[in-house]
Amino acid sequence: MGLAILNFVYLLASISFVIGIKMLGSPKTARRGNLYAAFGMTLAILATIFVYPRISNLDVPMFVYLLIFAAIAIGTVIGWGIAVKVEMTKMPELVSFFNGMGGATAGLIGLMEFSHNVGNASKMSMIVAGLVIGSISFSGSMIAWGKLSGKLNKPIRLPKYNILNTLLAIVVVVFGVYIVAADISNPYYIYLLFALALIYGIMFVLPIGGADMPVVISLLNSFTGLAAAFGGFLYDNMVMLTGGILVGSAGTILTIAMTKAMNRSLSAVVFGAFGEGSAAASAGNKVQGNIKEASPSDVAILLNYAGKVIIVPGYGLAVAQAQHVIHELEELLSKKGIDVKYAIHPVAGRMPGHMNVLLAEANVDYDKLVDMDDINNDFPNTDVVLVVGANDVVNPAAKNDPASPIYGMPILDAELARNIIVNKRSMNPGYAGIQNELFFNDKNSMLFGDAKSAFTKVVQEIKSM
Numbered sequence: 001m002g003l004a005i006l007n008f009v010y011l012l013a014s015i016s017f018v019i020g021i022k023m024l025g026s027p028k029t030a031r032r033g034n035l036y037a038a039f040g041m042t043l044a045i046l047a048t049i050f051v052y053p054r055i056s057n058l059d060v061p062m063f064v065y066l067l068i069f070a071a072i073a074i075g076t077v078i079g080w081g082i083a084v085k086v087e088m089t090k091m092p093e094l095v096s097f098f099n100g101m102g103g104a105t106a107g108l109i110g111l112m113e114f115s116h117n118v119g120n121a122s123k124m125s126m127i128v129a130g131l132v133i134g135s136i137s138f139s140g141s142m143i144a145w146g147k148l149s150g151k152l153n154k155p156i157r158l159p160k161y162n163i164l165n166t167l168l169a170i171v172v173v174v175f176g177v178y179i180v181a182a183d184i185s186n187p188y189y190i191y192l193l194f195a196l197a198l199i200y201g202i203m204f205v206l207p208i209g210g211a212d213m214p215v216v217i218s219l220l221n222s223f224t225g226l227a228a229a230f231g232g233f234l235y236d237n238m239v240m241l242t243g244g245i246l247v248g249s250a251g252t253i254l255t256i257a258m259t260k261a262m263n264r265s266l267s268a269v270v271f272g273a274f275g276e277g278s279a280a281a282s283a284g285n286k287v288q289g290n291i292k293e294a295s296p297s298d299v300a301i302l303l304n305y306a307g308k309v310i311i312v313p314g315y316g317l318a319v320a321q322a323q324h325v326i327h328e329l330e331e332l333l334s335k336k337g338i339d340v341k342y343a344i345h346p347v348a349g350r351m352p353g354h355m356n357v358l359l360a361e362a363n364v365d366y367d368k369l370v371d372m373d374d375i376n377n378d379f380p381n382t383d384v385v386l387v388v389g390a391n392d393v394v395n396p397a398a399k400n401d402p403a404s405p406i407y408g409m410p411i412l413d414a415e416l417a418r419n420i421i422v423n424k425r426s427m428n429p430g431y432a433g434i435q436n437e438l439f440f441n442d443k444n445s446m447l448f449g450d451a452k453s454a455f456t457k458v459v460q461e462i463k464s465m
Contacts, residue, residue, distance in 0.1 A: 002051055002054045003055050005047070006047055006052060006055060007238070009043050009044065009047040009051070010047065010238045010239040010242075011238075012043060013040035013041065013043045013044040013047075013242075014040070014239055014242040014243075015040070016036050016037055016039055016040025016041075017037050017040050017041075017242060017243055018246065019033065019036050019037075020034060020035075020036040020040065021033065021037065021246060021250060023036065026366060027356060027359075028366060030360070044239040045072075049068060079098075082094065087321075088318050088321070088357070088358050088361065089315075089319050090149070091351070091354065091357070092148045092213070092217065092349070092351035092354060093144075093145045093148035093149045095217060095221075096141045096142075096144040096145040096148060096217060096220070097142075097145045099137065099141045099217070099220055099221050099224050100138045100140075100142050100220075101138075102134075102137070102224040102228065103133075103134040103135065103136070103137030103138035103140075103141060103220070103223065103224045103227060104134065104135075104138040105134065105228075106133065106134025106135075106137070106224070106227030106228060106230070106231055107130075107131050107134040107135040107197070107227075109127075109130060109131075109134075109231055109234070110127045110128065110130050110131025110132075110134065110190070110194070111191070111194060113127050113234065114127055114131075114187060114190045115185075115187055118183065118185040119183060119185075121180060121183070123234055124179070124180045124183075126230045126233045126234040127230075127234060128176045128179055128190075128193070129176070129227075130227045130228075130230035130231050130234065131190070131193065131197065132172060132173075132176050132193065132197045133223050133226050133230070134223075134224065135194055135197035135198050135201060136197050136198075136200055136204065136223060137201065137220050137223035137227060138198070138201065139198040139199070139200075139202045139205075140201035140202070140204050140205040140216070140220050140223075141201075141220050141224075143201070143202055143205040144205050144213065144216055144217060144220065147205075147208075148213060148351075152206075161203075161207055164203070165200070165203050168196070168199065168200050168203060169200055172193070172196050172197055172200055175192075175193055179193060205220075213351070214261075214346075214347040214349075214351055215255065215347075217351050218251055218254040218257075218258045219251070219255045221247065221250075221251035221254070221255075222247070222248050222249075222250075222251025222252040222254075222255055223251070224248075224251075225243075225245070225246070225247025225248030225249070225250070225251050226244065226248040227244070228240060228243060228244030228247065228248075229244030229245050229248055230244070231244065232245075258346060258347060260346075260410075261345070261346035261372075261409075261410060263408040263409045290440065291427070291439055291440060291446050292444065292445045292446065293445065293447075293448060294421060294445035294446065294447050295447075296447070296455075296458045296460075296461055298445065299421050299445075299447055299458050299461075300461030300462045300465065301461075301465075302384055302419055302421070303329075303333060303338070303386075303458070303462065304336070304462055304465050306333075306338055306383035306384045306419075307339065307383050308338070308339045308381065308382045308383050309339070309340045309341075309382065309384045309385070309386065310340075310341050310342070310343050310375065310379065310382050310384075310385045310386070310414075310417065311326060311340065311341070311342045311343070311385075311386045311388060312342075312343045312345075312348075312385060312387045312388065312393070312394055313326070313342060313344070313348060313355045313358065313359065313388050313390060314348050314349065314355070314387070314388060314389040314390025314393065315349050315389055315390070315391075316388065316389020316390070316423070316425070316451055317355075317388045317389040317390075317451050318349060318354065318355075318358050319389065320389065320450045320451035320452040320453075322388065322450075322451035322452040322455060323358050323359055323361060323364070325452055325456050325459060326359075326362070326388060326451075326455060327359070327362040327363065327364050328459055329455055329458060329459050330342075330368070332462055332463070333462075340368065341368050341369075341370050341378070342355075342359060342364065342368055342370065343370060343372065343375045343412050343414075344356060344369050344370065344372065345372050345390070345393035345394075345412050346371070346372060348390060348393050355369075356369060372410060372411075372412055375412070376412065376413045379412075379413045379414060379415075379416040379417050380413075380416045380417070382416075382417040382418065383417070383418050383419060384417065384418070384419045384420075384421060385414045385417040385420050385421070386423070387414055387420065387421065387422040387423065388423050388451050388455070389423060389424065389451050390412075391424075391429070391436055392406055392409075392411075392434070392436070393411055394411055394412050394414040394436070394438055395434070395436045395437060395438060396411070396415050396437045396438055396441075397434065397436070398410070399411065400437065401437075404434060405434060406434065414438060415438055415441055415443070415444075417443070418443065419445075420438065420441060420444040420445070421444075421445055421447055422438065422439060422444055422445075422446050423446075423447045423448075423449070423451050423454055423455070424446065424447075424448060425448065425449065426448065427439065427446075
């Protein structure tokens with residue numbers, strides 16, 4: 001009876017995971033989807049704590065239950081507090097941090113279970129695989145967190161980095177296989193493997209430039225899911241296995257989508273061969289020319305007499321918390337009969353889907369958010385394109401300059417619009433560290449200043465017309 005109850009709860013939790021992930025596909029249902037998945041996880045945790053010991057004839061002392069619930073309570077309070085206070089601009093590094101915690105858990109499981117499964121080759125292989133992948137995800141995610149938070153601003157590359165990193169990856173894999181095949185019982189071996197995996201995770205992410213962070217986040221997310229799935233195999237826990245497979249597969253699919261959007265090959269990501277274009281960034285920074293500056297009044301007049309407007313949101317919009325005033329501007333223009341859409345690049349911001357979440361927070365109609373592939377044909381027929389805090393995703397160097405580190409990356413064709421307005425605080429280069437050719441386009445005007453302040457003035461000007 002107990003086993004039937006446990007399996008039923010695990011099945012219910014697994015279904016809630018699937019439904020939750022499905023609902024995350026739309027901003028309209030994402031909030032409820034997250035709650036459904038969290039509810040399923042809560043059920044699975046409670047069933048594991050109270051039902052599993054009974055069917056396994058485990059005598060769990062009361063103080064162990066107290067420790068478990070104390071840990072859950074502490075983790076809940078900390079996680080809730082961080083999530084409530086986090087700003088939208090800090091969301092990418094929070095995702096990296098939480099993802100790293102999942103990887104750390106998988107690594108710690110491997111360390112704890114090693115001595116209990118010596119002689120069991122099948123379980124030992126699950127332990128080693130989960131430990132290696134989880135440890136790489138943990139250390140790599142921490143480096144990604146440092147980069148996204150600005151604590152590690154520049155990529156660091158050792159001499160012959162690709163060769164060193166590939167050799168280290170081979171050493172980690174071979175050493176892990178040796179531990180399983182030779183039935184090693186000495187715990188120092190697993191601790192050494194743990195250390196090597198941590199070092200590889202650091203070396204894997206450390207040299208990567210900012211423009212490639214969305215790819216890295218997606219890949220590390222899939223690593224954590226895969227590590228959790230190995231834990232499910234280890235414990236013969238179906239809900240842990242299901243959750244891990246869902247996270248791992250979703251992360252993998254997202255990684256492939258991101259590599260396509262960045263024009264990177266997955267093998268280049270895995271073997272650390274990307275980000276090398278940063279050395280050529282100096283060539284991209286030599287872009288020169290004349291720029292035109294526009295006032296809020298100039299922009300308001302241009303928008304007021306436009307027929308079609310496309311807004312390109314970027315990380316600068318998130319920094320300025322300008323999503324609400326941009327939505328107000330969009331509604332104001334729509335009431336005047338102007339066709340307004342948002343062009344969403346797959347890697348705009350600092351993580352996949354960053355702009356979608358940001359605009360959803362401001363209650364922007366999801367139907368107005370158009371992906372790059374679907375909107376690029378609209379730019380030649382657009383009267384005004386507003387580039388708000390975006391940079392690399394509209395840089396024509398991706399098509400024109402073979403020396404550019406972003407050369408080959410698909411971009412939004414903003415330069416094809418009849419008029420271009422770029423809002424930035426200054427002429428500083430974007431996250432990829434290169435200057436933007438678009439700024440010097442004859443059709444472009446620069447609206448300098450904080451996005452929220454600048455477009456508040458634009459809205460006021462339009463209202464007075």
